[in-house]
Amino acid sequence: xxxxxxxxxxxxxxxxxxxxxxxxxxxxxxxxxxxxxxxxxxxxxxxxxxxxxxxxxxxxxxxxxxxxxxxxxxxxxxxxxxxxxxxxxxxxxxxxxxxxxxxxxxxxxxxxxxxxxxxxxxxxxxxxxxxxxxxxxxxxxxxxxxxxxxxxxxxxxxxxxxxxxxxxxxxxxxxxxxxxxxxxxxxxxxxxxxxxxxxxxxxxxxxxxxxxxxxxxxxxxxxxxxxxxxxxxxxxxxxxxxxx
Amino acid sequence: xxxxxxxxxxxxxxxxxxxxxxxxxxxxxxxxxxxxxxxxxxxxxxxxxxxxxxxxxxxxxxxxxxxxxxxxxxxxxxxxxxxxxxxxxxxxxxxxxxxxxxxxxxxxxxxxxxxxxxxxxxxxxxxxxxxxxxxxxxxxxxxxxxxxxxxxxxxxxxxxxxxxxxxxxxxxxxxxxxxxxxxxxxxxxxxxxxxxxxxxxxxxxxxxxxxxxxxxxxxxxxxxxxxxxxxxxxxxxxxxxxxxxxxx
Numbered sequence: 001x002x003x004x005x006x007x008x009x010x011x012x013x014x015x016x017x018x019x020x021x022x023x024x025x026x027x028x029x030x031x032x033x034x035x036x037x038x039x040x041x042x043x044x045x046x047x048x049x050x051x052x053x054x055x056x057x058x059x060x061x062x063x064x065x066x067x068x069x070x071x072x073x074x075x076x077x078x079x080x081x082x083x084x085x086x087x088x089x090x091x092x093x094x095x096x097x098x099x100x101x102x103x104x105x106x107x108x109x110x111x112x113x114x115x116x117x118x119x120x121x122x123x124x125x126x127x128x129x130x131x132x133x134x135x136x137x138x139x140x141x142x143x144x145x146x147x148x149x150x151x152x153x154x155x156x157x158x159x160x161x162x163x164x165x166x167x168x169x170x171x172x173x174x175x176x177x178x179x180x181x182x183x184x185x186x187x188x189x190x191x192x193x194x195x196x197x198x199x200x201x202x203x204x205x206x207x208x209x210x211x212x213x214x215x216x217x218x219x220x221x222x223x224x225x226x227x228x229x230x231x232x233x234x235x236x237x238x239x240x241x242x243x244x
Numbered sequence: 245x246x247x248x249x250x251x252x253x254x255x256x257x258x259x260x261x262x263x264x265x266x267x268x269x270x271x272x273x274x275x276x277x278x279x280x281x282x283x284x285x286x287x288x289x290x291x292x293x294x295x296x297x298x299x300x301x302x303x304x305x306x307x308x309x310x311x312x313x314x315x316x317x318x319x320x321x322x323x324x325x326x327x328x329x330x331x332x333x334x335x336x337x338x339x340x341x342x343x344x345x346x347x348x349x350x351x352x353x354x355x356x357x358x359x360x361x362x363x364x365x366x367x368x369x370x371x372x373x374x375x376x377x378x379x380x381x382x383x384x385x386x387x388x389x390x391x392x393x394x395x396x397x398x399x400x401x402x403x404x405x406x407x408x409x410x411x412x413x414x415x416x417x418x419x420x421x422x423x424x425x426x427x428x429x430x431x432x433x434x435x436x437x438x439x440x441x442x443x444x445x446x447x448x449x450x451x452x453x454x455x456x457x458x459x460x461x462x463x464x465x466x467x468x469x470x471x472x473x474x475x476x477x478x479x480x481x482x483x484x485x486x487x488x489x490x491x492x
Contacts, residue, residue: 050392051399052249055431067433168341170333173391178330180431184369185329187433188450191440191476201437201476227370232444 009033022218023179026159027058035060040133047129062202065111077104082118082130091116093138114138119153182220189223196232250396271301273401281390286378287311296322320349321363322375334361336383359383364398371451373405410455438472
């Protein structure tokens with residue numbers, strides 16, 4: 001474990017959280033940092049939707065095979081199990097014989113992952129989602145790494161619920177739905193930009209995010225303004241009232 | 245698991261419309277939302293430019309007054325839901341938080357007999373079609389299962405509302421549905437990405453792109469997620485003059 005990297009990560013995350021921030025952008029930073037810090041190949045945050053689905057809020061890569069792995073976990077896999085039990089779940093040796101979640105194991109192996117770890121995002125007695133970590137190498141994450149991973153999952157929870165006071169129990173559900181809708185808005189904006197410039201979704205995402213950061217706006221606001229603008233020019237013509 | 249729940253709820257909506265001897269409309273979704281979550285009444289308000297605009301339907305007079313009151317005062321859960329793009333779940337309207345947020349509306353709503361008020365955005369990402377509002381006389385939370393059902397019903401109302409705004413005038417809100425359950429697979433990234441791509445391909449606003457995508461899938465008898473996947477992978481482009489509901 002690189003302790004400099006560890007302290008940098010927590011300083012960065014804390015820095016973000018004391019200011020006004022965009023939840024989805026924050027969760028993206030968190031998944032990126034999880035990958036670097038824990039020598040993982042990919043990471044993602046899934047949130048529980050009361051409609052009965054687990055939905056991706058952020059992932060370290062927009063690569064289709066990875067997103068498919070998240071989607072698949074609505075039926076089976078460590079993330080679903082983690083969400084149901086509220087406990088960390090490890091899947092090692094996915095390429096081995098008789099895996100516990102055959103369809104998930106097959107898709108993970110195809111995408112090049114041998115180990116998956118799912119860590120619960122808990123708030124009091126509620127599990128609101130899970131942080132997923134994927135590794136190409138077989139073998140367990142070591143206990144020190146798992147403690148860090150759980151701390152990152154807890155930071156994700158706090159970040160998600162930071163914006164509003166959560167004294168009312170219902171505020172958690174309101175906040176989660178807001179975050180999930182932000183993700184939808186960002187997907188729409190990615191599509192519009194990708195089509196306009198003939199680029200892929202990953203690149204479109206990075207352009208939107210960089211523009212939001214450089215112009216000091218929330219990613220979700222930039223995405224919404226771009227989707228609702230009468231033109232597909234990007235960056236959009238200035239009409240910024242950073243409302244929320 | 246989400247699909248079967250959606251299908252069951254849609255069955256209730258269709259049965260309600262049949263009981264009234266009419267085509268399925270947003271009013272049926274509203275009525276089923278009230279009955280399935282054991283609430284006292286509800287309303288649907290349509291939005292324009294991100295703000296509440298007019299009352300589309302109500303289940304009875306108190307609901308109507310609650311809906312109108314918000315439009316008159318210019319404050320209330322309808323406004324907050326559209327501004328935050330998230331539901332407002334006021335399990336106890338007497339809570340000081342709501343008296344502070346809606347100094348005019350909260351006391352007036354309580355006088356009308358509302359103890360709890362739940363408002364759901366009829367939105368898909370940046371597309372804002374309206375608000376589904378519901379109330380109950382006594383304060384108290386919504387159980388998790390009812391919350392899930394109401395979110396699914398709000399999705400159905402969103403599809404119908406957008407269909408009635410952007411769909412073929414003759415077909416009205418039946419354009420995307422024709423009496424069948426809407427494909428409520430709202431939550432695949434490809435569907436949202438395809439909607440964004442279609443705003444450019446077709447040169448239309450996002451709400452219309454959303455409807456055209458569905459109308460195309462329906463007309464071709466294909467799954468929405470599959471059509472969206474083809475658009476995202478650039479195997480399929482929809483022509484600009486594509487007539488919703490028409491053939492290729």
